[in-house]
Amino acid sequence: MTDTLVTFASGATEGHGTVVASWRHESFGPLVVTDQTPFHPVDHTWPDQPGDVGRCGDSPVIDTVMAARGPEGELAVGSAIPVKRGEDGWTWWVAHRLAGGSDLPEVGATMSLQVNTSRRLRLSAAHTSCHLAALAMNRAATRLWRKEVRVDSLGSPDLDQLAMASSAMDEEGSTDVYRFGKSLRKRGFDSIRFSEELPAIVDEVQAQLLAWLASAAPVLVVDDGDTRITALRRWTCALPDGVADMPCGGTHVASLASLSRVEVDYQMAQDGAGLTVRTTPRVAA
Ligand SMILES: [Zn+2]
Known part of the structure; x- marks a missing residue:
């Protein structure tokens, strides 16, 4: 077997x-x-x-x-x-x-x-957008860290991985829930400033996403020749500012040219201890 x-x-x-x-x-x-x-x-x-x-x-x-x-x-x-x-x-x-x-x-x-190819395309667009939005958030939040923590493939403190509670894609986009709790504050993350500067952070994320989409960078899922379902696969995207890379078991569009827009909506939890990011891509015609 x-x-x-x-x-x-x-x-x-x-x-x-x-x-x-x-x-x-x-x-x-x-x-x-x-x-x-x-x-x-x-x-x-x-x-x-x-x-x-x-x-x-x-x-x-x-x-x-x-x-x-x-x-x-x-x-x-x-x-x-x-x-x-x-x-x-x-x-x-x-x-x-x-x-x-x-x-x-x-x-x-x-x-x-x-x-079903149209559903697959929408799920792939949602998954690629989700990773881009995470990297853009990490970058925009860089100034809110007071201590050194692990960084993502582009060199920004990896808020996405350090705070991620859940991530779910659907045909329209992705919903990512982050927890800004005590342990994240101990690691040096200023969640109060994140909340205060939310509109500026969202603007920066949106501008970064536009710039990345304009690059029409190719997207690859790398499996090093191991095609078993159990193999460790990585999502990679050769962005103008470096090759983004993260472990991923999903499917993706072949190029950022497949996406004409990616929009994010940030909702802070009432108590400021969490953030829900809704990311919605538009597939290029
Ligand atoms: Zn993934």
Whole structure:
């Protein structure tokens, strides 16, 4: 048994796969695992980007999830997987969740696999915009740090990673929730000034995003040739001021030329201890 090989990192949305497992799950319904797939699954531990939908043979795929086969042959799906992705002794699968009444294909059958491309494009645009907005926020907030902390790939204090509570993409954009708590203040972050200077920070972020989009920089998901679903992949974007780079399991547009605009909306929590960033891209015609 081997981990599923995935092609979504290169932007693929169609392909073929040989069925290696298919079963009817009591809550997920019919699930099909193929040896390789262009479908992006929602991660079971950090569910930021939703699973792809599309078609597997003649059947609609209504979601794509992670499945794992344990050392004793036990099968677990989605959040019921008891270990972290990549844990030794487990086989890691991408499972296509078919519409309720679908027939289960037999093991060994070859299936055509077609991702819904317009939805994938919108999710990819949301994911790329989310990373750009995070880097722009890190840069705009640089002056609010009184101590040295870890920096992002462009050299700014990594507020995004240090304060991130959750991140979720949808077809319209992304919603990122940050916590500005006691531990962040101890690290030297002035969240009170962040709140006071919010309008100026948002303006700086917006201007930075415009400048980056104008560069039409290429975006790549780098997997160093390892196409297993468990491989560590990195999002990279060759911006004019350096190569942005961060770990990422999602899908992305091929170039910033695919985005005509990215807008951010910042909402501080009532008590000032948190921030919600809504990022919305516009896909270029
Ligand atoms: Zn990502």
